[in-house]
Amino acid sequence: MKCNFNEQVNLLLEHIDKADAVCVGAAAGMSVAAGYDCAYHNDKYFEKYLGEFGRKYGFEGSFNGYYYRYQTSEERWAFLAAAIYMNMDLPDGPVYENLFDLLKEKTYFIVTTNQDTLFSRRFPENRVGTIQGDFRWLQCIRPCHDELFESKKLIEEMYVNIRDCRIPTELIPHCPKCGRELEPWVRGFTFLEGEKYREEYNKWNRFLMENKDKNILFLELGVGRMTPMFIREPFWNMTYSWPKAFYIAINPQDALLPKELKEKGFTIKEDIAGVLENAIKRKKEQAGKAGME
Ligand SMILES: [Zn+2]
Secondary structure (H helix, E strand, O other), X not given: OOOOHHXXXXXXXXXXXXOXXXXXXXXXXXXXXXXXOOOOOOOHHHHHHHHHHHHHHOOOOHHHHHHOOOOOHHHHHHHHHHHHHHHHHOOOHHHHHHHHHHHOOOEEEEEXXXXXXXXXXXXXXXXXXXXXXXXXXXXXXXXXXXXXXXXXXXHHHHHHOOEOOEOOHHHOOEOOOOOOXXXXXXXXXXXXXXXXXXXXXXXXXXXXHHHOOOOEEEEEEOOOOOOOOOOHHHHHHHHHHOOOOEEEEEOOOOOOOOHHHXXXXXXXXXXXXXXXXXXXXXXXXXXXXXXXO
């Protein structure tokens, strides 16, 4: 779209304002916008929580840490505990706060492939669908049954007991049914697509069915090119098929608009944090002006 930054922010606000419902789809770019680059690089957060692991094993970013072949479960769980603890400990920050302020008076739903638990910090559970799992939960590694276990207490206990990049053997979590190890409930070879998984999708589907004939805005935030089938392609298809749907993608690199949606959407190729911050500033100015009239 050929208009300047301020015009783009104004257009975004107009579309949020006139929407009856807003469906947000968020992926890795949201975490980067929040200032967290620790998934792929050794930033200051990586250094604080995972620096010892990075130096010992020679990997960069927590993502590589999840896939490193540890020799023992004690070493693997020490890393997992530190990485999950980091996720739970990092503040969600102004990006999430601004998004919340933009949406709080609207009917909205957020679907996310992020597993970092940042959305659930600020947004109510019934308005967030975590369709790729969530580090707040553990599952049986096999999985032998359809039950999830809250990870918080287990992870905290492991984290405070890490010595030399390993945890005591007795803290390794096991499945109460089959005795195998538990595993974080996130997308991977053994990801449990059970009741909780279906519920995450059901929440999203209910929202879509309730709003499909209304003015629904699909707002895509930080979705990359790697896995378009989870958020981007459904957003495009629904925008195309539903008469009053509109699509906006905010992403500094990967925003794309298919030519079929030229009349029903636009992209903002800017930093998500900056766009949301400006949108909130503008919204407050508008509210101030309206108050004076
Ligand atoms: Zn089991």
